[in-house]
Amino acid sequence: MEFSIYRFNPETDTLPKMQPFTLPDDQVEPGMMLLDALLLLKEQDDSLGFRRSCQHGVCGSDGMNINGTNGLACVTPLEELDTPVTLRPFPGMPVVRDLIVDMTNFWDQYRAAEPWLVNDSPEPEVERKQDPADRDELDGLYECILCGCCSAACPSYWWNPDKFLGPAALLQAARFIKDTRDEATEHRLDRLDDAWKLYRCHTIMNCTQVCPKGLNPAKAISDIRRTMLKRSL
């Protein structure tokens, strides 16, 4: 099986290049994921750099651009991919080495969404209880693993990564705006009501298309807009 993988080592290269790799057919097993293949290719050339950790689509480390679409290598079945499998780092993010990108800006925007529960009411003796129906509102929002596939697929985030929060951070913003235990809803909505942080989203929906967890950041963003609208009416 043929691969074409983006290679760049800032210490020795001035320009990136695509390097061909071949995985012998006897090493390809049914049900194999792309990450399994990458680990075998790394045995051929141990200078190949990529992130991975849990290998089961939970940690979100191995996000990359696979045949032009962002995804997680560990949950992408090898047999579904056209050859040569072209692997590149996330578009729009600075490359550290090979498939490894610098996600500092992504984390900065995540932090800017204030992804923590704000509740200054006196703590109850046991846990803060939530109505099951209210808890259900968080389904589809809390499952995000912050792999970055969505934000790295978003043209608005490519153009203005420093000002637009990006779909991943906005999904988290929506998660805390929807949380009935959170008391900072007004503050959260006020902060997002400018020309950049939320409203750079033009509903392109690449985020929803690529999310490896099947989440819908575009809908979460639209829900924030609707909440904002209801508040102002």
Added chain:
Amino acid sequence: MRLLSGQRAWLLQRITAVYLGVYSVLMLGYFIFFAPADHARWVAFVGHPLVGLLTALGVVALLLHAWIGLRDVIMDYVHPFGIRLTVLILSATGLLILGLWAFAILFKAWLS
């Protein structure tokens, strides 16, 4: 600077779109089914207070809609602050001139 940014801009863009959609269909219907025979009749039509008012509102809606759209495109793609400001000012000036021109036409039609 919340006058025309964030949620208000987004909402105005949608409201003006609805108005322009309805206005365009009405005007299209008029020109298809009751097309004015000559310039004088067209002037009389536009000079009618109701048509004039609807058209004036249409011009305002169009200008607002175009401004928000242009501003979005410029914010997305033009990044150096100085150039962005210049392009924004040029776009706003162009739209204002178009608006004044449209109002001058409407005013002339209303007078005659």
